[in-house]
Amino acid sequence: MDIISVQNLKKSFEGEGVKTNALCGVTLNIKKGEFVSIMGPSGSGKSTLLQILGFLDRHTKGEYFFEGKKIDEYSDEELAKIRNEKMGFIFQTFNLLQRYSVFDNVKLPLLYSSVDEKKWNDLVFGAIDAVGLSHRIQHSPSRLSGGERQRVAIARALVNNPDVVFADEPTGNLDSKNGEQVMKLISDLNKKGHTVVLVTHETYTANYAERIITLQDGKITSDIKNKNQVKDTKLFKK
Amino acid sequence: MKLKHNIKTAYLGVTTHKGRSFLTLLGIVIGIASIMVIISIGKGAETLILNQINSMGADTIVVRPGKEPKGPTDIADTLFADSLKARDISFLKNKSNVPYLEKIAPVVVIPGSVSYAGETYRPQIFGWSAEFMEEMFSVYPQEGYIFGESEIKEKASVAVIGSKVKKELFGESNAVGRYIKIKNRKFRVVGVLAPRGQVAFFNPDETVVVPYTTAQNYLLGIDYFHEIMIKTKGPEFVDRTVQDIKDTLRESHNITNPDKDDFFVVTQKGLVKQVSSIMNALTVFLSSVVAVALVVGGVGVMNIMLVSVTERTREIGLRKALGATKKDILVQFLIEAILLTVVGGVIGMLFGAFLSFLIGYVLKNVMLLDWVFVFPLSAAILGFFVSAFLGLLFGIYPAKQASEKSPMEALRYE
Numbered sequence: 020m021d022i023i024s025v026q027n028l029k030k031s032f033e034g035e036g037v038k039t040n041a042l043c044g045v046t047l048n049i050k051k052g053e054f055v056s057i058m059g060p061s062g063s064g065k066s067t068l069l070q071i072l073g074f075l076d077r078h079t080k081g082e083y084f085f086e087g088k089k090i091d092e093y094s095d096e097e098l099a100k101i102r103n104e105k106m107g108f109i110f111q112t113f114n115l116l117q118r119y120s121v122f123d124n125v126k127l128p129l130l131y132s133s134v135d136e137k138k139w140n141d142l143v144f145g146a147i148d149a150v151g152l153s154h155r156i157q158h159s160p161s162r163l164s165g166g167e168r169q170r171v172a173i174a175r176a177l178v179n180n181p182d183v184v185f186a187d188e189p190t191g192n193l194d195s196k197n198g199e200q201v202m203k204l205i206s207d208l209n210k211k212g213h214t215v216v217l218v219t220h221e222t223y224t225a226n227y228a229e230r231i232i233t234l235q236d237g238k239i240t241s242d243i244k245n246k247n248q249v250k251d252t253k254l255f256k257k
Numbered sequence: 258m259k260l261k262h263n264i265k266t267a268y269l270g271v272t273t274h275k276g277r278s279f280l281t282l283l284g285i286v287i288g289i290a291s292i293m294v295i296i297s298i299g300k301g302a303e304t305l306i307l308n309q310i311n312s313m314g315a316d317t318i319v320v321r322p323g324k325e326p327k328g329p330t331d332i333a334d335t336l337f338a339d340s341l342k343a344r345d346i347s348f349l350k351n352k353s354n355v356p357y358l359e360k361i362a363p364v365v366v367i368p369g370s371v372s373y374a375g376e377t378y379r380p381q382i383f384g385w386s387a388e389f390m391e392e393m394f395s396v397y398p399q400e401g402y403i404f405g406e407s408e409i410k411e412k413a414s415v416a417v418i419g420s421k422v423k424k425e426l427f428g429e430s431n432a433v434g435r436y437i438k439i440k441n442r443k444f445r446v447v448g449v450l451a452p453r454g455q456v457a458f459f460n461p462d463e464t465v466v467v468p469y470t471t472a473q474n475y476l477l478g479i480d481y482f483h484e485i486m487i488k489t490k491g492p493e494f495v496d497r498t499v500q501d502i503k504d505t506l507r508e509s510h511n512i513t514n515p516d517k518d519d520f521f522v523v524t525q526k527g528l529v530k531q532v533s534s535i536m537n538a539l540t541v542f543l544s545s546v547v548a549v550a551l552v553v554g555g556v557g558v559m560n561i562m563l564v565s566v567t568e569r570t571r572e573i574g575l576r577k578a579l580g581a582t583k584k585d586i587l588v589q590f591l592i593e594a595i596l597l598t599v600v601g602g603v604i605g606m607l608f609g610a611f612l613s614f615l616i617g618y619v620l621k622n623v624m625l626l627d628w629v630f631v632f633p634l635s636a637a638i639l640g641f642f643v644s645a646f647l648g649l650l651f652g653i654y655p656a657k658q659a660s661e662k663s664p665m666e667a668l669r670y671e
Contacts, residue, residue, distance in 0.1 A: 130259075
C-alpha cells in the first residue's frame with residue numbers, strides 16, 4: 020500500500036517579481052516500509068519535495084495523497100496533528116534546543132501529542148536508549164559531539180513511533196565515521212518498519228536506501244531500485 | 258499542549274536571558290510598586306486626616322471668613338478675609354438666633370515666634386479661648402491653670418503653653434509665673450499643658466494660646482477673627498445649627514443672595530466628605546500617571562517579545578514541524594509575556610509594600626505622625642491582574658507573529 024502518492028506535483032516561488040519553479044510536475048509513489056533516497060544537485064528541488072511530503076510546505080499544483088487521503092483540503096491544524104502522530108524529522112543542522120537537556124529535546128513531540136503523559140518517560144528513555152545515549156540523558160546539546168547531536172535528533176524523530184521518517188541531509192554536518200553511525204541508525208529504523216524518505220547529495224549515504232530517485236531542475240530523471248544497498252547496519256549490540 | 262508544560266516552556270524562555278528579562282520587567286516593577294505606594298500612602302494619609310477630623314468632634318462647627326475655598330489659592334484668600342467680627346459673636350450667642358449653640362470661641366492665628374531668656378522657638382500661636390480648647394480637645398494643664406473668660410475680657414497678657422514649648426524654652430525648670438515674649442510683648446505663663454499629641458490639625462504640645470482679645474489688640478491690631486469655633490448641644494443638632502449660623506450671619510452681614518456669602522461653614526461631616534473626594538481625585542490622578550508608566554513598561558515587554566520571536570524563529574519552525582499548532586505557539590509566547598509581566602507585578606507588589614511600610618515607619622517614628630501602615634490588599638490584587646492584563650495586551654501581537662510563521666520558512670531562518 021502506498022503511504023505517499025503524488026501526482027504531477029508543482030511548486031513555484033515568487034519573489035521580487037521573479038517566478039521560480041522548484042518542482043515541475045513530480046509523480047511518485049512510496050510504499051509503506053520503503054526506504055527511498057532522493058538525490059540531486061543543489062537547486063534540483065529535492066529539499067522542497069521533502070518539505071511538501073512532510074507537510075512543512077504546501078504545493079502549488081498537483082495532488083498529494085497521504086495514506087490514501089488527499090491532503091489539499093486539510094487545515095494547518097489537521098496537518099500539524101498528522102505531522103505529530105505519523106511523521107518524524109531529521110535535519111542537517113540537528114535543530115536541537117540548546118537550553119533543553121537531551122531528555123527534554125527528545126520529549127518535545129510528545130508535548131503536542133495525545134499520548135498519555137504517564138507513558139512519556141518510558142517512550143523518551145526508550146528512544147534515547149535506541150540511539151545509545153542513555154549516559155547523556157541530562158546533558159545539554161552543547162556538551163555533545165555532532166554525531167551525538169544527530170543521534171538525539173533521531174531519538175526525537177522516533178519517540179512518537181512515526182509511520183514515516185523524513186531525513187534532510189542527515190549526514191551533511193558530520194564526519195564520515197559519525198555519518199556512518201547515523202545512517203546505520205536510520206537504516207535500523209527502516210528495518211523496524213518505519214518508512215524512510217532521505218534527501219542527500221552523497222551517493223554513499225543514498226546507498227543505504229533500497230530505491231533511489233534522482234531529481235534535476237524540479238523533475239524526476241531516474242527512479243531505480245538500488246542494487247548496491249548497504250546491508251550491514253549493525254551498530255549497537257545489546 | 259498542557260498549561261503546565263506551557264508554563265515550564267515559558268519559564269525556560271524567560272530565564273534564558275535573565276538580565277534582559279529583568280530589565281524588561283523593570284518598567285512593570287516600577288509601575289506596580291508605584292500603584293502600591295500611592296494607594297497605601299493615600300489610604301494612610303486619609304486615615305490620618307480623618308482621625309484628626311474625627312478628633313475635632315462630631316458636634317463642632319467652624320465658621321471661616323471669605324468664600325468657600327475650591328482650591329489651594331482660595332485657602333490663602335481666607336487668611337486675608339475680615340468678615341467675621343465681634344458683633345457676629347454676639348449675634349450667634351443669642352439663643353433666639355442659634356438655639357443649639359453650647360459654646361463659641363473665635364480664633365486668631367499669630368505668626369511668629371516666642372522667646373524666653375535668649376531661647377527662641379516657633380510654635381503655633383493662637384489667640385483663642387484656652388478654656389474652649391480644653392473642653393474641645395481634652396487638653397489639661399499639667400502645671401498652673403487654663404485662662405478663662407475674665408482674662409479674655411481684661412485682654413490680659415497671659416499664655417498657656419504646650420509641653421514641647423515648655424521643654425524647648427525652659428528645659429526642666431518651672432515655667433509657670435515666668436514671662437515669655439511674643440512680638441516683643443511680655444506674656445505671663447499661667448499654665449503648661451500635659452503632653453497630648455496631634456489632634457484635629459494642630460498639636461497642642463507645640464502650641465501657645467493667648468486670649469484672642471489680647472492678640473487682636475496688642476499683637477495683630479485687627480478687629481476680625483480668622484475663624485469661629487462653635488460647639489453644639491449634640492451631633493444631632495449640627496445640621497440645624499449650620500443653617501441657623503448661616504441665617505444669622507447673612508442677616509448680620511446684610512446678605513440676601515447665598516452665592517454672595519462672605520463666610521463659610523465647615524463641619525466634621527463636610528470635611529470627611531471633602532477629604533475623601535480630594536483623596537479620591539488625587540488617587541485617580543496619580544494612578545493615571547502610573548498607567549502611562551505601565552503602558553511604557555508594556556511596550557518594553559512587547560519589544561523584547563518581538564526580539565525573542567525573531568531570535569527563536571528556528572525554534573518556532575522546529576516546534577511546528579514536530580506537531581505544534583498555531584494555537585500552541587500563540588499560547589506559548591503569550592504565557593511567556595504574561596509570565597514576564599506577572600513576575601514584574603509580584604516583585605513590584607513586594608517592593609511597593611516594603612516601600613510603603615518604610616515610608617509609614619519614617620512618618621510614624623521620625624515625623625511622629627499618628628500613622629497607621631495600611632497593606633494595600635486591593636492594590637495588590639489590582640496590581641496582579643493589571644500586570645497579567647498587560648502581558649496579555651502587549652504579548653498578543655508578538656505571539657501572533659510567532660504563530661503565523663510558516664514552519665518551512667522558520668526552519669530556513671538564519
